[in-house]
Amino acid sequence: MSFFDRLFGRADRRKSAPSHPSAGELLQQAEARPQQGGDTLEQASVTAHQAVPSFAVIDVETTGLSPKAGRVLELAVVRVDARGAIIDEWTSRFNPEGPVGATHIHGITDADVADAPLFHEVAGSIVDRLGGLPVAAHNAKFDLAFLRSEFTLAGWDMPWLPSFCTLHGSYHYLPDMHRRRLADCCWATGVALSDAHSALGDARATAGLLRYYLDRAAARDVHGDLVGIFEQARAVSWPDGPVRAPRSRPASAQPTTPSTRTGAPRPAQPPLLEQLTGLSLLEVLDEGAPEGTMTYLEALLEALEDGEVSEDEAVVLNDYAAIYQLDVADIQSANRAFVLALAHRAVDDGHVSRDERAQLNAVAELLDVDQNSVLDIVKHADEARAARLGQGLQPLSVDWSHGEPLRVGDKVAFTGCDDAVRDRLERRAGELGIRVMGNVSRFTAMLVTDGSFTGGKLKRALELSTRIVDPSTFEMLLNHVQPALATPPAATDVERAEAPAPSPQDREVAPSAVVATTAAYSGPPPAVIRQWALENGYSVGVRGRLPREVLEAFNAAGSASG
CATH class of the missing domain: 3.30.420.10 (Ribonuclease H-like superfamily/Ribonuclease H)
Known part of the structure; x- marks a missing residue:
């Protein structure tokens, strides 16, 4: 089904x-x-x-x-x-x-x-x-x-x-x-x-x-x-008491660990699962997810943390969609935005491995997202990479005085500007792997404007202290595009800090309908290991991959108790 x-x-x-x-x-x-x-x-x-x-x-x-x-x-x-x-x-x-x-x-x-x-x-x-x-x-x-x-x-x-x-x-x-x-x-x-x-x-x-x-x-x-x-x-009026006799409905026995997997076979390596730990919901919003689906997307990230979602959890999503009044169009938009954000994470270094391609295709298929969207992104990234290599990109000159350069994968937005100039610059930016977005967020590298229009994008850029450049400066930056950074920007202090384990209802709000294409995992959910680690004096945060020493200690404790 x-x-x-x-x-x-x-x-x-x-x-x-x-x-x-x-x-x-x-x-x-x-x-x-x-x-x-x-x-x-x-x-x-x-x-x-x-x-x-x-x-x-x-x-x-x-x-x-x-x-x-x-x-x-x-x-x-x-x-x-x-x-x-x-x-x-x-x-x-x-x-x-x-x-x-x-x-x-x-x-x-x-x-x-x-x-x-x-x-x-x-x-x-x-x-x-x-x-x-x-x-x-x-x-x-x-x-x-x-x-x-x-x-x-x-x-x-x-x-x-x-x-x-x-x-x-x-x-x-x-x-x-x-x-x-x-x-x-x-x-x-x-x-x-x-x-x-x-x-x-x-x-x-x-x-x-x-x-x-x-x-x-x-x-x-x-x-x-x-x-x-x-x-x-x-103004709310409660009744004085019950209007019907109470009914008994025993709680159904629901699985506490995933079961009955669906989807394509998993490749041996899980590179995209590592990307999930750094994926921000703001990135997914950038790709067009409706704001009303943010809680759904939060649950999607939670569900993927252990690399799997069961058939039983997918059935629960029916109730979840009803609670949040999400229709098929909402979920389609959210799923597509999620896949696109994940795909852009995979291609930001200019190369997509075979395992990354397999995972992107599997996730897209399981979320009913047109795989052509993913294929187009991957193809575009490969072509941009080939074009850059063919042009022989060189490091910035020692007397470079124009601030931070544009890098492959950077997000930019335009407002105002002559139509012909804007079309030419947007087309050239796309050829070089620069992503032209329709809005401004904290992930936007710069806003390009000639000052002829003061709308919402400019206001947002000023609020976020986003870099603002004119078209001629942007064209100069395009001529000196640099490769993507080898590693993503460091997490914020809040993200790096350790915090108590997430509350149970936050962890279990709504499972997603995607099965991550990772190596099989049959142990307890990571949230359980985090809770054990906190109770036993280990330093763990609220998100990200668990340290190897914590996993080893958890497994050793389980073996000893068994």
Whole structure:
């Protein structure tokens, strides 16, 4: 069955947000809300100050990825005031009436929840915590989809809840990040993330991230999703109780490791898998991925980390597409952009190996991306390389005084300029392996303009301090194009820094429908090894390839325990 045959639903396009109020007005809206009723939860921990709750920050741990088959194992609700300061906390585990799923991810065993309440037994208390408040979560649609499923089983008609997603908000408040998992965002903002395998630990970290955003809102426009959110939450009407008898639905037994591979045989070497560790979502966005698919693409990178995705995980993607309202066109655009970004990574050094070609073709086939797109890129790179060699490119002269030269694979953009001049320069740039893009991002090497037009590209270039040159200077740089750098630019301090392991729901948000063409791997997911390494005093980061010594120590520990 084709990947797209398994997708369903239609994406509803978001309307443009209204004009933003000031941060002060937003906070006044929150603080003007009447005090909620008394605390009804025995497990609530209330701080000394009695501020008015303004957000309910939630996190769930689940038995699997699909809200149609999985169940909520643990829920945390952390209520914060209008500035993001924690007021009180509540958490509970639930009996899922079936297997708990991936214990190695969420840390919960069957014995841990054997005597836990069923969700419907405490549903009313949860409503007391959520009533009248907007919900905040990192990857909010995932958490809310599971919460809605549980309320439905409990016999409740859960209303639509206004929500703010801190992952989505990161594009506004943390615009230059490569990855946007909860661990990534917390490290970038200095927010503590401890006990990452628990719902309460992740909810506390999300509350800290929300507070960081609200602090920054005082100095810039408020994120559009926060406009009017408090009034919307006050208008939500919960039913007084369940309207139907609760239903039992045991959690389905879902695999915790990949199985049943699909796709072409893997070549012996995995050069492209190494490229994935440095691939930025901004590069994929440059290639035309819709912004609404960024969370999907994040999951795609996560799924490829261990080099495989199973048939079972591909089936879960049906639910994932529905949660994020992604239609076939959205996924097609995202998949094509992903393959193109990966292909450009492979050709940036001017040569594509046989294994890289095989992997690109296999990934394109599995994602239903026209392989001709990949072939055209590879062919273009080979021709550009041959042309450069034929022209006998020479090193820059010792008296070179024109700054950083253009290099093969650099991205450039044009704005303004005489049409004939622009066409000639764009054509020449393409022949030399320079990539002409339709937008400006932090990966753009330079913007070419004659100053005749001051539009969005120029504004963005000025914001990012992108190099701006005139057409004559650009032509001179084209005459002295240099080979691509042997290694990609160094990672940022944030990317190099070590951070806590990603939260379970971030790791398991949505598997992709691609099987990486790498050597077979049957061990535990890298995230599990990272968690073990952190607990045993090894230095590991949130992304990238695991150090050999960590893998050897992990395997040795497994052999000793066996």
